[in-house]
Amino acid sequence: MKFGSMIKDVLSSLFKRPATEKYPAERRPAPPRLRGKLVWNPEKCTGCQLCVKDCPANAIELITIDKVAKRFVMKYHIGRCTFCDQCVVNCRFKCLDLSSEEWELAALSAEPLTVYYGRDEDIRFLLEKAALPGAEETPCEPS
Ligand code: SF4
Numbered sequence: 001m002k003f004g005s006m007i008k009d010v011l012s013s014l015f016k017r018p019a020t021e022k023y024p025a026e027r028r029p030a031p032p033r034l035r036g037k038l039v040w041n042p043e044k045c046t047g048c049q050l051c052v053k054d055c056p057a058n059a060i061e062l063i064t065i066d067k068v069a070k071r072f073v074m075k076y077h078i079g080r081c082t083f084c085d086q087c088v089v090n091c092r093f094k095c096l097d098l099s100s101e102e103w104e105l106a107a108l109s110a111e112p113l114t115v116y117y118g119r120d121e122d123i124r125f126l127l128e129k130a131a132l133p134g135a136e137e138t139p140c141e142p143s
């Protein structure tokens, strides 16, 4: 680029509004079709594991505590999710959705990027089992 044309661009930029937005001080509403954090409705889930098998990023684990009582815990790895929507489309019971409201997912450590969904007592049960010596990453076998 020639110096003359560069100066022209610099001078014209002085009188233009900035193209950037003052995020996060100013926020625009997210588009309704934005694909943010995966959300799960355990009430309708049958534990079929289709979402787990279909996820190309290995971002979901569905841990069965009691299949008859429909006690499942979903472990969602946000850092692995590519927000492809495949699990949402393929769930026959419409249990999954990608939220257009929860999309600010950056974190300074890995810990907030792993999310457990399910009943509080089931998540507690799972985490207590996982904390036992010799426990594997996924402490419950599907029943
Ligand atoms: S595909 Fe749907 S019903 Fe099957 S385990 Fe996943 S969330 Fe549950």
Ligand code: SF4
Binding pocket: 038, 054, 055, 056, 057, 058, 059, 060, 080, 081, 082, 083, 084, 085, 086, 087, 088
């Ligand atoms: S949106 Fe795609 S990558 Fe994310 S959990 Fe669903 S299938 Fe996996």
